Amino acid sequence: xxxxxxxxxxxxxxxxxxxxxxxxxxxxxxxxxxxxxxxxxxxxxxxxxxxxxxxxxxxxxxxxxxxxxxxxxxxxxxxxxxxxxxxxxxxxxxxxxxxxxxxxxxxxxxxxxxxxxxxxxxxxxxxxxxxxxxxxxxxxxxxxxxxxxxxxxxxxxxxxxxxxxxxxxxxxxxxxxxxxxxxxxxxxxxxxxxxxxxxxxxxxxxxxxxxxxxxxxxxxxxxxxxxxxxxxxxxxxxxxxxxxxxxxxxxxxxxxxxxxxxxxxxxxxxxxxxxxxxxxxxxxxxxxxxxxxxxxxxxxxxxxxxxxxxxxxxxxxxxxxxxxxxxxxxxxxxxxxxxxxxxxxxxxxxxxxxxxxxxxxxxxxxxxxxxxxxxxxxxxxxxxxxxxxxxxxxxxxxxxxxxxxxxxxxxxxxxxxxxxxxxxxxxxxxxxxxxxxxx
Amino acid sequence: xxxxxxxxxxxxxxxxxxxxxxxxxxxxxxxxxxxxxxxxxxxxxxxxxxxxxxxxxxxxxxxxxxxxxxxxxxxxxxxxx
Numbered sequence: 260x261x262x263x264x265x266x267x268x269x270x271x272x273x274x275x276x277x278x279x280x281x282x283x284x285x286x287x288x289x290x291x292x293x294x295x296x297x298x299x300x301x302x303x304x305x306x307x308x309x310x311x312x313x314x315x316x317x318x319x320x321x322x323x324x325x326x327x328x329x330x331x332x333x334x335x336x337x338x339x340x341x342x343x344x345x346x347x348x349x350x351x352x353x354x355x356x357x358x359x360x361x362x363x364x365x366x367x368x369x370x371x372x373x374x375x376x377x378x379x380x381x382x383x384x385x386x387x388x389x390x391x392x393x394x395x396x397x398x399x400x401x402x403x404x405x406x407x408x409x410x411x412x413x414x415x416x417x418x419x420x421x422x423x424x425x426x427x428x429x430x431x432x433x434x435x436x437x438x439x440x441x442x443x444x445x446x447x448x449x450x451x452x453x454x455x456x457x458x459x460x461x462x463x464x465x466x467x468x469x470x471x472x473x474x475x476x477x478x479x480x481x482x483x484x485x486x487x488x489x490x491x492x493x494x495x496x497x498x499x500x501x502x503x504x505x506x507x508x509x510x511x512x513x514x515x516x517x518x519x520x521x522x523x524x525x526x527x528x529x530x531x532x533x534x535x536x537x538x539x540x541x542x543x544x545x546x547x548x549x550x551x552x553x554x555x556x557x558x559x560x561x562x563x564x565x566x567x568x569x570x571x572x573x574x575x576x577x578x579x580x581x582x583x584x585x586x587x588x589x590x591x592x593x594x595x596x597x598x599x600x601x602x603x604x605x606x607x608x609x610x611x612x613x614x615x616x617x618x619x620x621x622x623x624x625x626x627x628x629x630x631x632x633x634x635x636x637x638x639x640x641x642x643x644x645x646x647x648x649x650x651x652x653x654x655x656x657x658x659x660x661x662x663x664x665x666x667x668x669x670x671x672x673x674x675x676x677x678x679x680x681x682x683x684x685x686x687x688x689x690x691x692x693x694x695x696x697x698x
Numbered sequence: 699x700x701x702x703x704x705x706x707x708x709x710x711x712x713x714x715x716x717x718x719x720x721x722x723x724x725x726x727x728x729x730x731x732x733x734x735x736x737x738x739x740x741x742x743x744x745x746x747x748x749x750x751x752x753x754x755x756x757x758x759x760x761x762x763x764x765x766x767x768x769x770x771x772x773x774x775x776x777x778x779x
Binding site: 640 | 743751
């Protein structure tokens with residue numbers, strides 16, 4: 260195979276000129292390898308970037324139908340509430356919505372309008388920061404390596420559980436978003452096209468952690484609360500980090516788009532690998548990491564993608580597929596190029612999920628299920644070295660995935676039994692429900 | 699603290715074993731150290747799992763690692779001394 264053919268098969272393996280990698284040796288333990296290409300196979304020629312428009316149409320296009328669907332969910336929710344079903348009582352629902360106070364600020368969960376109104380929050384938060392020009396000093400200067408180290412330290416302090424750096428790959432952007440060397444500031448044209456200035460070429464990926472203890476209660480209001488808490492956490496870190504970068508005298512904006520592509524940038528920045536459930540799986544937090552990207556002109560040393568054996572492990576484990584009540588996750592042994600839904604982006608070799616079934620389940624039940632993310636054998640608390648041993652075994656002997664999943668079941672990991680859904684309130688919990696990983 | 703106590707207990711057990719059977723062959727010592735690691739690991743699993751509210755993992759880990767550690771200790775003390 261020639262180099263050109265290789266590059267065509269894996270277009271993301273080529274680092275454009277002008278970027279440097281930072282030292283990857285201290286980033287992860289020895290069982291997580293840094294690699295040059297993301298571990299998911301990609302065929303860029305098959306990409307249809309208009310898929311996000313379809314998602315928009317599917318969720319919001321037929322507003323009447325969407326509202327009707329959500330009404331069904333609200334009916335079911337109130338029925339459970341009246342019948343005092345464990346995990347679905349008033350205190351559970353109140354906590355669920357309270358945990359998403361900032362993430363979903365300005366949006367009612369009953370309006371079938373799930374677009375999160377982050378922009379007013381970001382604009383309001385911007386006033387907190389006084390950039391160097393206001394203080395009469397020059398902006399921060401340093402090498403890309405120093406910048407990456409400083410930004411990572413700041414992000415961890417501001418709440419991030421994982422941090423990664425990559426470059427703005429224009430091929431990941433939505434079809435109506437592009438990089439334009441002629442603009443100085445981000446600009447939306449009359450046709451609705453978003454133009455990103457060329458100098459905003461660095462991407463900071465930050466990850467917030469969903470609380471482990473509550474996550475075991477999925478699917479339920481408490482389980483969804485865990486998921487939403489992860490997003491809330493991510494949102495706060497994301498906005499704080501944009502302020503930090505502005506405070507240094509550089510620009511920082513969210514990745515534009517209807518559904519800004521976080522996962523591909525997360526894969527490039529080595530935050531995790533793509534798992535069977537079509538989500539990014541972190542070697543530390545499994546499916547409990549919620550990631551978001553920031554575009555900046557602060558020169559950073561980048562991170563490499565990682566490989567911890569997940570592509571082989573997911574072939575055998577399949578615990579997420581068994582946990583999915585909507586039968587949305589593929590049980591096929593090998594990934595394919597064929598999506599199961601018109602809402603999935605083609606051109607990736609994946610275990611494509613049937614996203615229609617997943618959304619239908621959500622609408623009918625009045626909350627997000629997220630059982631897959633938390634049933635994943637990589638989604639673990641970190642209080643015993645048993646998990647470290649299991650992670651090493653999974654990464655180094657991934658073909659034993661079936662047996663490791665069996666052991667995971669034998670040890671009682673995964674969703675708590677339905678009859679115990681009310682127990683969460685009695686359990687001792689760490690601050691915000693999430694214990695940081697022992698480093 | 700947990701690791702410190704386990705280390706002290708292993709050291710005490712090792713000293714008792716040495717004075718009970720000063721001529722113990724090397725493979726009994728290897729088995730002794732291995733079983734100490736298994737028992738220490740079982741404590742880590744039990745305490746950590748209870749902290750995680752995973753009671754089944756706690757007793758399963760205790761049984762699997764602590765149980766096999768105890769059997770190996772029994773072999774060392776029964777056959778070696």
